[in-house]
Amino acid sequence: TVISLGKLGPIGEKLNLLNVDVVALNFPRGGLPSIVGFINFLSIIRTRKPRILQGWMYHGNIAVTIASFFMLPRPKVYWNIRQSLGPLEYERNLTRKLIRLGVLLSRIPNAIIYNSRVSAEQHSNIGYCKKREQYIPNGFDISQFRPDKSVREKVRRNLEISDKTILVGHIARFHPKKDHRTFFTAAKKVVDASSDVIFLAVGRDVERENEDLWQHIEELGLQNSVILLGEKSLVSDIYCALDLFVNSSMWGEGFSNSIGEAMATGLYCIATDVGESKRLLGETGKIIAPGDFSGL
Structure with a gap:
């Protein structure tokens, strides 16, 4: 199951065509969900009974971490961080707060997966748990991307x-x-x-x-x-x-x-x-x- 905190978007549409279970929650961009919205989010996850919760970037990472505490047995939690850090004032207000909250919660996930060594070092420098650090670089389909x-x-x-x-x-x-x-x-x-x-x-x-x-x-x-x-x-x-x-x-x-x-x-x-x-x-x-x- 893939849960989008925002809209379905073109990637969600592609996944639907592949018969992947995709749910779009349509939370407001740049804002927090309503209580009803968050309860709906928890309900969707709990009915699927996952063994693993994987977040995608800061909003998703924090969301699955919170959700994991409402589940028994508690699933494993993995974070994905797929950007490097620039000056935090460049980020949206909510994103800045979630990056800082991630410092406090970074010992909870079973692993934090980075696609960049530079990013891993930057996050470690601001307090993210280094012991949870895992590096998995991006991969490319060279049968699709090639000169023609x-x-x-x-x-x-x-x-x-x-x-x-x-x-x-x-x-x-x-x-x-x-x-x-x-x-x-x-x-x-x-x-x-x-x-x-x-x-x-x-x-x-x-x-x-x-x-x-x-x-x-x-x-x-x-x-x-x-x-x-x-x-x-x-x-x-x-x-x-x-x-x-x-x-x-x-x-x-x-x-x-x-x-x-x-x-x-x-x-x-x-x-x-x-x-x-x-x-x-x-x-x-x-x-x-x-x-x-x-x-x-």
Whole structure:
């Protein structure tokens, strides 16, 4: 069973198609659930009688820890932490509080699973229990993410981009930590120096209807040099069409899926020194400081 504290979302829909038991509680984003909502959450878990409760990020980790005390026999509890730490003032108010609460509760779970060694060290430094620490890196299906010339030609044809045009990609949801602003500010400097470059951005809310994003692009005069595709369920084809991949995260990156996917597709990557990115890229890409649009 998978329980979403928020909406079902595209991943929940995918899991439903695989006949996975998915329940969406629709708790308010950035806020605490009502008493009725929390009782419903406990009722759902108790009727399933799980032997293991696995949380996913801070909200889910705290939720399953609390729920475990209302169950007999008490199930094993595992936390998943999949981001590195930036300045806590960058996080939402509730997330900041849950990160700090996690310090106090971190000896309760049977293990805390990190996908980044950097993240594990950062959390240990602020008081998370080191004895519970487990490191499991992300994995990638290299039969899905691989270079494919025919796919490259097809995607570029659909986008009306010639094979000679340099296509630079950025795949991330729209969020301050992903720092689209630095990416497009750097793009402006590149376009000023070379006209035969197109910047392709993919991710939730990365679309013209996003007024904040599109206004920034217009202010930079990049309307004719940028393609925004929004959220896509299948991105492997998009990587094939690219010549260069950029991850411009300002903070919070744990083990970047997009960097690993781009590398598996044979792309040279430029990434900020956040989370596991430097160790992941090694000698196969370029690392820059977060927020450094000139360096980018």
